[in-house]
Amino acid sequence: xxxxxxxxxxxxxxxxxxxxxxxxxxxxxxxxxxxxxxxxxxxxxxxxxxxxxxxxxxxxxxxxxxxxxxxxxxxxxxxxxxxxxxxxxxxxxxxxxxxxxxxxxxxxxxxxxxxxxxxxxxxxxxxxxxxxxxxxxxxxxxxxxxxxxxxxxxxxxxxxxxxxxxxxxxxxxxxxxxxxxxxxxxxxxxxxxxxxxxxxxxxxxxxxxxxxxxxxxxxxxxxxxxx
Numbered sequence: 001x002x003x004x005x006x007x008x009x010x011x012x013x014x015x016x017x018x019x020x021x022x023x024x025x026x027x028x029x030x031x032x033x034x035x036x037x038x039x040x041x042x043x044x045x046x047x048x049x050x051x052x053x054x055x056x057x058x059x060x061x062x063x064x065x066x067x068x069x070x071x072x073x074x075x076x077x078x079x080x081x082x083x084x085x086x087x088x089x090x091x092x093x094x095x096x097x098x099x100x101x102x103x104x105x106x107x108x109x110x111x112x113x114x115x116x117x118x119x120x121x122x123x124x125x126x127x128x129x130x131x132x133x134x135x136x137x138x139x140x141x142x143x144x145x146x147x148x149x150x151x152x153x154x155x156x157x158x159x160x161x162x163x164x165x166x167x168x169x170x171x172x173x174x175x176x177x178x179x180x181x182x183x184x185x186x187x188x189x190x191x192x193x194x195x196x197x198x199x200x201x202x203x204x205x206x207x208x209x210x211x212x213x214x215x216x217x218x219x220x221x222x223x224x225x226x227x
Contacts, residue, residue, distance in 0.1 A: 007123045007126055008033045008034050008119065008122065008123065008126075009033065009034065009035055010035055011034050011035055011056040011057055011122075011126075012034065012035055012036040012037075012038065012053060012054055012055050012056050012057075013030055013034045013036070013037045013038070013055070013056070013057045013058070013059065014037075014038045014039070014040065014046060014049055014050060014053070014055045014057070014058045014059070015027060015030070015037065015038070015039050015040075015058075015059050015060075016039075016040050016041070016042075016043065016046040016058065016059070016060035016061060016064055016069060016072065017039075017041065017059075017060075017061045017064070018041045018042065018061065018063070018064045018065055019061075020041070022061075022111075023039055023041060026059070026113075027039050029115055030115075033119060034057075036053075038053060038055070041064070041065070042064055042065040042066050043064055043065070043066045043067035043068070043069070043071070043072040044066050044067070046058075046060065046064075046072060047072065047075065047076070050076055050079075050080075051079075051190050052190060055076075055080070055083060056083065056084065057083065057084040057086070057122055058073065058076060058083060058084070058085055058086065059086045059087075059088060059118070060072055060073055060085075060086070060087055060088070061087075061088055061089065061090075062087055062088070062089040062091075062096055062100075063089070063090075063091075069087050069088075070087060070096075070099050070100060070103045070105070073085040073087060073103055073105055074103050077103075077104065078183070078186070079186055079187050080187075081173075084106050084122055084125045084126075085105045085106050085107075086105065086106060086107045086108075086109065086118070086121070086122075087100050087103075087105045087107070087108055087109070088108075088109040088110070088111055088113050089108075089109075089110065089111060090110075090111040092110060106121075106125055107121050107125075134146055134147050135152075136172060138209070138210070138213075138226060139210050139213070139225070139226055139227060140153075140210040140211075141153060141154060142209060142210050144168060144172070146169070149162075149165040151208050151209060153210075158208045160205070160208065161201075161204070163188055163201050164201060164204060164205045164208070166187070166188045167184065167188060167201055167202065167205055168205060168224075170183075170184065170187050170188065171214065171222065171223070171224035172224055174224075175223070175224045175226060177223070178217050178220045178221045178222065178223050179221045179222050179223065180220065180221035181195050181198055181221060181222075183221070184198055184221075184222070185198060188201075202214060202222060212225055213225060
């Protein structure tokens with residue numbers, strides 16, 4: 001268990017459960033292993049926490065108020081695909097299982113949940129995730145430093161704002177597809193914003209990159225051009 005603790009102690013976990021006794025029990029046990037444990041008893045509060053905090057793992061019951069756990073996990077996947085998503089249920093229902101498969105959750109657990117099995121599953125997911133690339137080579141000898149959040153070009157270093165760095169990373173992660181304004185807003189902004197505000201950040205980031213770095217696909221969105 002010591003090795004597990006070492007692997008998990010850098011992660012932040014969010015638990016979504018409407019049964020108060022189960023929620024408190026999970027929070028008490030899992031707080032031993034994770035850097036931080038956040039809790040919510042409904043989907044709306046859970047998503048608000050997710051948007052505010054840097055959540056690495058989410059464990060959600062299927063039957064929670066407002067929006068069910070699987071819909072919540074699908075929404076979270078659209079914003080942060082790297083978040084490890086786990087669903088739990090007290091019901092042995094093949095309909096739920098099929099929905100969990102369709103939602104592409106990482107793990108499906110039957111209650112009462114086995115803590116050791118949960119911890120091992122999360123640990124294996126971390127092991128299988130791709131390592132973070134600290135420096136990303138771009139066109140025209142430009143480099144993005146993901147640690148310092150800056151663009152490097154020869155001897156020039158250009159710092160990015162928080163939203164500029166989040167935007168670049170979002171475009172890079174989705175470099176093989178077009179990213180819509182709605183997706184950018186949902187991924188980067190904590191509150192609803194205007195298209196003009198998003199375009200201002202895109203324009204600002206463009207100025208710090210090489211020429212024609214971010215292409216506007218009219219009517220669809222934006223794409224990072226790397227060649």
